[in-house]
Structures are given as structure tokens and as C-alpha cells.
Amino acid sequence: MAIRAMWKGVIHFDAIRVPVKLYGAIEDRNVHFRLLHRQDLEPVQQFMVNPETDEIVPYENTGRAFITESGDRVLLKPAELEALEPQPSRDIEILGFLPRHLIDHRWYDRPYYLGPDEDSTEFFALADALEAMQAEGLARWVMRNKSYVGALQLYQGYPMLMSLHHTEEIIPVEALKPPEGPPLDQRELGLARQLIEMLESEFQPQDYHDEFRERVLEMVAAKAQGKPVRKRAPKRRERGMDIGHALEASIQQARKHA
Amino acid sequence: MNKDDVNQAEEEELQQEQPHAFWSGIIAFGLVSLPVSLFPAHSSKVALKMVDAKGTLLRRQFFCGNDHRPLERDDIVRSYEIEKYHYVVVEDEELEALEPKKSREIDLQRFVPLSSINPIYFERAYFLVPDGDTTKAYRLLAKSMEDEQKAGIATFVMHGKDYLVAIIAEGGILRAETLRFHDELRTPEGIGLPPRQPAANKPLEQMRAAIGKLMHQQLDLKQLSDQHTRHLMQRIEEKLKSGTDVLKAPEEPQAVEAASNVIDLMQVLKERLQGRRPQTSSLPKVSASPGQRQRTVKSGNKHELYEQAQELEIPGRSKMTKQQLIAAVNRKTNKRHTRKPERQS
Numbered sequence: 001m002a003i004r005a006m007w008k009g010v011i012h013f014d015a016i017r018v019p020v021k022l023y024g025a026i027e028d029r030n031v032h033f034r035l036l037h038r039q040d041l042e043p044v045q046q047f048m049v050n051p052e053t054d055e056i057v058p059y060e061n062t063g064r065a066f067i068t069e070s071g072d073r074v075l076l077k078p079a080e081l082e083a084l085e086p087q088p089s090r091d092i093e094i095l096g097f098l099p100r101h102l103i104d105h106r107w108y109d110r111p112y113y114l115g116p117d118e119d120s121t122e123f124f125a126l127a128d129a130l131e132a133m134q135a136e137g138l139a140r141w142v143m144r145n146k147s148y149v150g151a152l153q154l155y156q157g158y159p160m161l162m163s164l165h166h167t168e169e170i171i172p173v174e175a176l177k178p179p180e181g182p183p184l185d186q187r188e189l190g191l192a193r194q195l196i197e198m199l200e201s202e203f204q205p206q207d208y209h210d211e212f213r214e215r216v217l218e219m220v221a222a223k224a225q226g227k228p229v230r231k232r233a234p235k236r237r238e239r240g241m242d243i244g245h246a247l248e249a250s251i252q253q254a255r256k257h258a
Numbered sequence: 259m260n261k262d263d264v265n266q267a268e269e270e271e272l273q274q275e276q277p278h279a280f281w282s283g284i285i286a287f288g289l290v291s292l293p294v295s296l297f298p299a300h301s302s303k304v305a306l307k308m309v310d311a312k313g314t315l316l317r318r319q320f321f322c323g324n325d326h327r328p329l330e331r332d333d334i335v336r337s338y339e340i341e342k343y344h345y346v347v348v349e350d351e352e353l354e355a356l357e358p359k360k361s362r363e364i365d366l367q368r369f370v371p372l373s374s375i376n377p378i379y380f381e382r383a384y385f386l387v388p389d390g391d392t393t394k395a396y397r398l399l400a401k402s403m404e405d406e407q408k409a410g411i412a413t414f415v416m417h418g419k420d421y422l423v424a425i426i427a428e429g430g431i432l433r434a435e436t437l438r439f440h441d442e443l444r445t446p447e448g449i450g451l452p453p454r455q456p457a458a459n460k461p462l463e464q465m466r467a468a469i470g471k472l473m474h475q476q477l478d479l480k481q482l483s484d485q486h487t488r489h490l491m492q493r494i495e496e497k498l499k500s501g502t503d504v505l506k507a508p509e510e511p512q513a514v515e516a517a518s519n520v521i522d523l524m525q526v527l528k529e530r531l532q533g534r535r536p537q538t539s540s541l542p543k544v545s546a547s548p549g550q551r552q553r554t555v556k557s558g559n560k561h562e563l564y565e566q567a568q569e570l571e572i573p574g575r576s577k578m579t580k581q582q583l584i585a586a587v588n589r590k591t592n593k594r595h596t597r598k599p600e601r602q603s
Contacts, residue, residue, distance in 0.1 A: 002450025014468035023449045025378075027442050030419065033336040035320065036345055042324035043345075044334055048308050048316040054328070056319075057310045064306035065313060066494045071507030074494050075313045076306065084489050095481050096474045103477055105377035106299075113444070115451045124454060125461035129469055132462075137469075138481060149482050155378060157454050158446045162378075166484035169300045171524055176385070178430025179393035179531050184401060192402035195288050196369045200408065203370040205379060205440040208413060212420035215356040216348075220338045223346045243290055243395055250288020 007143050008117055011126070011152070013094035018126050019117035020092070022143070025160065026110065031216050085145050092141040092161070094152065100134045103151050107164040112150075114159040123159070130154045191247040198254040281416045282389060283362035285399070285425065285432075291363075292388065292395040295530065296416075296434055299383035301523045304487055313505045357415050364434070366410035366425060375409060375424060379437040386425070386432040387530035396432065403427040411437075431531065 005021035012018070035044040047056045064081060065073040116123035130136065130153070137152035139161060150163040281296040308316045320329040336353075337345035388396040403410065403425070410425040422437040457465075497503050 003444065003448070013472055016465060016468045023444070023451075025444050026438065027444055029439070029442050031338065033348060034339050034345060035334050036337045036347065037322040037324070037329055038333055038335040040322065040324055041335075041337070041345060041347070042322050044320045044329060045323050045326075046318055046320050049319040049328075050310055050314055051317045052314065054319075057316055061311060062308045062316065063311065063313070065309045065315065065505075066304065066306055068498070072498075073307075073309070073313055073315070073505040073507075074497050075309065075503040075505065076493070080493065081490075084486065084493065086486060094472065096472045096478075097469050098474055098477060101377075102475075105380045106383060107482070108377060108380055111378055113446060113449055113451065115449070120452060120455070121458065121461055122465075125457035125465045127454060128457040128462050129465035133466060133469055133473075135469055135473065137472075138477070140481075147486055156446055158451055164482060165300060166487070167479050167482045168484050168487060169303065171299050171301060171385070171527065173299075173385075173429050173431055173433070175524065176429075176431055176527055176531055178400070179388050179396055179533065181393045181397055184394070184398055188398060189402055189405075192287075192398050193406055196402055196406050196408055196410075199367060200369045200371075203374040203409075203411065205376075205437075208422045208437075208439060209441070210420045210439050211413070212356060212358070212415055212418075216338075216353065219352060219356060220340060220346045220348065223348075223352075224340050224344075243398065246289040250290065253288070 005115070006112075009090045009092045009141055009143075011092045011094060011114075011137075011139070013137070016122070016126075018122040019119070020114040020123065020159070021117045022161065023113040023115060024110075025113050025155075029210065029213065031213055086142045086147040088145070089142050092139050092152075094137045094139050097133075097135045097137050100136050100153070103136065103138075103164065106170065107151075109163040109165050111155070112161045112163070113155075114161060127154060127157065127159055130159065131157075185244070188244050188247060191244065191251065195247055195250050195254060198251065281384075283364065283414070285386070286363055286365040287395075287399055287410070290395055290399075292399065293390045294386045294396070294432070295389050296384040296386060297523065297527055297530070299385050299433060303484070304490060313503075353418055357418075361415040364412045364414045364423060364425065366412050368411045369403075369406070369408040370411055370424075372407050372409050372426065375437070378443065380424075381436045381438050384434045384436075385527055385531075386434055387527065388533065393533060397430065400427040400430050400432050403432075404430070 003023050005023055007022040008020070009022065010017055010019050036042060037044055048059070048062060049056050063078060064076045066076065067073055114123075136154075139148075139150045139152045141148050141150070141161075148161075148163045149166065150161045153160055153162060283294065285292045285294055310316060320331075320334060321327065322329055322333075336348045336350075338348055339345055386396075390396075404427040411422070412425070413420060413422050415421070422439055424435045424437055426433045426435060
């Protein structure tokens with residue numbers, strides 16, 4: 001089943017213009033629960049209320065506040081916030097191109113597929129050129145009142161916009177100091193590396209399923225048919241062995257399973 | 259909050275008060291186990307609170323859709339809508355019973371070359387900080403994984419959801435990066451994109467020339483800066499300086515702590531990586547979370563308290579009020595702390 005485009009825009013750089021449609025590349029498969037009033041099983045509604053008077057404040061009458069470290073409130077009116085919002089635009093502006101994979105995955109936020117909008121000549125020329133040049137673009141666009149930066153890259157042969165985190169959001173690993181302690185035992189390090197190698201295989205994404213989600217849906221289906229629900233008790237793991245011995249024993253176990 | 263969502267009370271609202279996803283548990287590497295805590299590797303954007311015209315902080319309140327009576331958390335139950343208006347009630351214990359036996363454990367049963375994970379799978383990153391009495395097992399795993407350039411793959415349950423995770427070591431620090439499940443990724447065919455056609459020569463040549471002109475060898479990080487937030491913060495600073503639209507803090511200090519927008523995640527991480535326990539004042543949101551060495555809880559949202567009660571296996575927890583949960587958690591943790599701590603090696 002085809003998916004509907006969520007937005008339309010035009011990629012532009014130099015004298016090039018590529019009209020594109022945007023599609024979410026991620027499907028929300030989470031189980032969403034509805035909240036009900038336990039007594040009468042009516043769906044619950046929520047409103048913002050004034051905690052002093054318990055009166056409902058309609059959404060249109062609300063403002064926003066920034067709260068400082070000392071607890072002071074800085075009030076922002078809806079009109080002020082609106083004025084700070086980026087100007088709506090259909091442009092997907094390319095700031096430059098970079099060698100593929102130069103942008104580390106730590107910047108990645110959410111992927112969007114691109115498809116051609118009306119004429120596909122330029123669209124497929126872009127795909128071919130990105131592939132031939134092993135390049136990806138750094139893009140900037142405004143979608144639904146929000147400004148994005150993203151990587152224009154090829155995925156499974158199609159141009160994709162991978163939205164990126166902003167610099168301010170990333171906590172760089174370089175700024176942190178690793179845990180310290182006495183030097184590590186070379187023999188134990190060797191054993192650890194050996195165990196890693198014994199447990200090595202290729203990453204097979206198809207091997208993994210959201211089993212908890214599957215069990216929740218099964219349970220819900222069983223309950224809907226009035227079947228009893230199975231219960232399981234949680235268990236804890238044993239602890240307390242010396243690391244060297246534990247690694248040796250783990251290697252023995254891994255051998256047996258190999 | 260989206261205007262259209264105001265009446266849509268979905269389950270995620272219960273977790274609203276807990277902006278920093280947080281988890282404490284065990285990483286199992288063969289028979290070696292490392293107690294760790296997860297901290298987000300991304301700091302969240304500036305979160306503004308909703309107020310009325312006079313600047314009073316508003317509170318989210320649930321109401322019965324039928325008689326519009328205000329409801330407490332205990333009056334509310336989760337349900338799954340199997341078809342329109344047909345709800346199946348789902349109790350907390352029923353969900354818990356479905357969690358894997360070792361739900362507080364990330365069991366590294368498989369290691370893969372770092373380069374074999376297509377980056378599109380990466381979803382969210384967390385730093386792992388050691389929780390045990392020593393950092394030895396943590397440093398040993400980090401060093402050997404980094405030497406081998408391997409990532410450990412496992413699944414685990416956090417906040418009632420199954421996660422696939424890659425444990426990655428970099429610079430002596432372990433990161434947990436949640437991965438998208440394969441069936442969450444759409445394919446070009448699934449979306450209905452037209453089959454790829456080879457481009458005609460002329461547009462391709464033009465495209466290549468244009469890309470070539472704009473080719474750089476380095477990423478300019480300034481281009482990834484969040485201008486909107488910067489402008490918003492400038493506006494806020496101006497107001498603070500001139501004192502316009504600024505309301506002074508309420509008298510109750512506790513309310514301040516719970517509501518403040520400012521949490522120095524970086525400082526918390528730096529301290530925890532060196533094995534230092536956080537000062538409660540720098541950790542307003544997460545201090546009541548499970549696994550922390552805190553002897554008493556005085557507050558915390560009910561969801562957090564419930565998780566703590568779950569961790570401590572307190573019977574009858576789902577029927578307890580917030581006050582009862584606080585009392586039960588305190589009783590149990592104090593009992594626990596009188597035991598001798600287990601040593602690792």
C-alpha cells in the first residue's frame with residue numbers, strides 16, 4: 001500500500017531545482033494505550049487547569065513560561081513565540097556537499113524518503129550523481145513551523161533526508177572523561193577479547209523482533225476473547241564471581257554452544 | 259502540545275513528567291555482570307511550561323469523558339482499543355508479567371563489527387555510567403570492545419517497551435544506542451516510489467558539475483546550530499535583564515526544583531563517570547529513579563515511584579496511592595541498605 005507524502009519541497013543548489021515529496025521512513029509500530037476512567041471505562045480527557053482554582057484554562061488562553069534555575073518565570077506570549085518561528089518556505093536549501101559518511105551517525109535523528117514530485121528527470125539525475133560522486137548534501141529546510149538541518153543521502157538507491165540533531169543537543173564524548181582505576185590485567189583483557197571473538201557474527205536486523213509488543217498484542221487479543229491471562233514472575237541474576245574466573249567459565253560455555 | 263491533542267489522553271502522558279529517559283540495570287557479558295545506569299547522550303531542547311494569562315503555572319488534569327469529573331491517577335486505567343470504541347483494559351501487573359524474566363539486564367550474547375550496522379538503524383544514544391563498587395568490569399569491557407571495533411547487540415525492556423540496542427565503546431566510555439527494529443523501517447517499494455530509472459546524460463552532467471562546485475571536505479558544525487532556540491534564549495535573556503514579564507520564584511523551594519528548566523546533564527555525566535554520587539540538587543528529575551543509592555524518597559512522580567516499587571518487588575504496588583508508594587519504597591530501601599553491599603572483585 002502506498003504511503004501519502006507528508007510534505008512537498010524543492011531542493012535547490014547552484015542552478016539546480018529538484019521538486020520532491022517527503023515520506024516518513026519510520027513506521028510507528030508502538031502499542032498505544034488509551035486511558036480510561038476505571039469506574040465507567042469511559043475514555044479520559046485532559047485539560048490544563050489552574051492549580052489554585054482548579055479551573056480549566058482553554059488552550060487558546062494559554063501562554064508559555066521559561067523557568068530559570070532559581071525558579072523565576074519568564075513569560076512569553078503566543079504572538080512573541082510566533083514571531084520567533086521560522087518563515088514558512090518550500091525550499092530545501094543545500095549548504096554544501098560532503099564525502100559520504102563524513103557526518104557521523106551520532107548526528108542522525110529521523111529519516112525521510114524523497115520521491116519525485118511531477119517530473120522525475122531531475123530527481124533521478126540527483127540520485128545517479130550522488131551515487132557516482134559518493135557524496136551527501138547538507139540541507140536546511142522549514143517544515144510545519146520547525147527548521148531542520150539534514151543530510152541528503154542515498155539509501156537503497158533513493159535520495160533520503162536524514163534530519164540531524166543540532167550541535168547544542170549533542171553531548172560530545174570527547175568532553176567526558178572515561179572511568180579511571182588501576183591498570184587492567186593483560187590476561188583478563190585477552191580473555192575478554194577472546195570471548196568477544198567467540199560471540200561474533202554479522203548484524204542481522206531481521207533476526208530481531210519487538211517481542212514484548214507481540215506479547216502485549218497477544219495478551220490483549222486473549223483478554224478480548226475472555227481467556228485467562230498468563231503471569232510470569234521476574235527473576236534475578238547471580239553475582240559475585242571474580243572477573244578472571246567468570247571470563248574463563250564464559251569462554252567454556254561459549255565453546256560448548258559453538 | 260498540539261492543539262488537536264488536548265483531548266487525546268494517550269498513555270504517553272503518564273510519562274510526561276519524566277523527560278530524561280533513564281534506566282538502571284545490569285550488562286551481562288558472559289558470566290560477568292556490570293551494574294550500569296543509562297543517561298541520554300542528547301540534552302533536550304528548551305522546554306517551556308504552559309501558563310495562564312497571569313503567568314500561573316498550569317497543571318495537566320484528567321477528566322472523565324462521560325461526566326467530566328476530575329480524575330486522580332488511581333482512577334485511570336490503561337486500555338487497548340481493539341476496534342472503534344471497544345477497549346480491553348490492561349492492568350500494570352499484566353504488562354509486567356509479559357516482561358522478560360531478566361528485564362533489568364542487557365545480555366550481550368552477540369558481537370558484530372561496528373561497520374556492519376547500517377547507520378539508519380540507530381535511533382537514540384545513551385551514555386552508560388558504572389554503578390558498581392569498582393569500575394574494573396566496565397573498563398575491561400570498554401577497552402576490549404574498542405580494541406576489537408565490535409558492538410554488542412542485545413534486547414532489553416525499558417519503561418514498558420522492548421528495545422534492540424547496540425553497546426558501543428569509544429574513548430573508554432560505553433554507549434548504548436537503541437536500534438530501530440527492521441519492521442519499523444519502510445522500504446521504497448512500501449512507500450510506492452517509482453522504480454529507479456537511469457538518468458539522461460545531460461541533466462546528470464549538470465548535476466555532477468553543480469555538486470562538484472559545492473563539494474567540501476569538512477563539516478562546518480556552525481551549520482548545525484539551532485538558531486530558533488538561540489533566538490528564543492536571547493529573547494528570554496533580554497526579558498530577564500530588563501525585568502519585563504518576569505515573575506519571581508514562589509516561596510516553596512520544592513516546587514522550584516521540580517519545575518526548573520535547567521538540568522546540567524553534562525555535569526551529572528562527568529560526576530557519574532568518575533563514580534561520584536550526584537548531589538540531589540543537580541539532579542531534580544532523575545533522583546527518584548530506580549537503582550540510585552538514595553536512602554529515602556520524598557517525592558517523585560507516580561510513574562517513577564511505581565517503577566521503583568516494581569524494582570523492589572513490593573507487593574500490591576499497583577493499588578497504592580502515591581503516599582503509600584513513597585512509604586513502601588522507603589521501608590524497603592532502608593532494609594536493603596542495612597545488608598552488606600555485594601562486591602564484584
